[in-house]
Amino acid sequence: MSTSTPPSLVACQAISAAELLAEIDREHGVILDAIGVFETARGDELGAAWERIIAYAREHFEHEEQHMGVLAAEVREAHIANHQRIASILEDLTAEIGHPLTKVDRLVRVLRDWLETHIDRHDRLLVDALR
Ligand SMILES: [Fe+2]
Ligand SMILES: [Fe+2]
Numbered sequence: 358m359s360t361s362t363p364p365s366l367v368a369c370q371a372i373s374a375a376e377l378l379a380e381i382d383r384e385h386g387v388i389l390d391a392i393g394v395f396e397t398a399r400g401d402e403l404g405a406a407w408e409r410i411i412a413y414a415r416e417h418f419e420h421e422e423q424h425m426g427v428l429a430a431e432v433r434e435a436h437i438a439n440h441q442r443i444a445s446i447l448e449d450l451t452a453e454i455g456h457p458l459t460k461v462d463r464l465v466r467v468l469r470d471w472l473e474t475h476i477d478r479h480d481r482l483l484v485d486a487l488r
Contacts, residue, residue: 427486
């Protein structure tokens with residue numbers, strides 16, 4: 358029996374990495390969409406929309422962290438620390454949801470700024486390493 362890697366398996370691994378990258382991209386899109394839903398939500402819808410963002414973000418962080426073995430320790434730790442930071446900011450902001458003086462626009466800006474900066478500084482390094 359040959360011990361060389363069959364070409365189909367190599368192709369599979371390549372697709373698998375590509376699929377993972379596509380999945381990470383898709384998840385970013387889902388979080389962005391959830392932020393968009395929160396932005397247009399009113400009254401009672403705000404709480405559920407906010408919770409959805411937190412749930413998606415948590416799930417996405419866990420997913421990324423499962424694949425961080427490809428990163429150098431300090432890069433991985435900085436990335437995970439940034440996930441933890443935003444998770445704790447989201448938890449803190451939860452107290453504001455439903456308050457009559459809550460500025461939804463400000464929260465949306467915080468979320469979009471974070472996502473953009475995080476993808477640029479941290480996710481990019483993960484994506485490059487997985488490629
Ligand atoms: Fe990340
Ligand atoms: Fe991400």
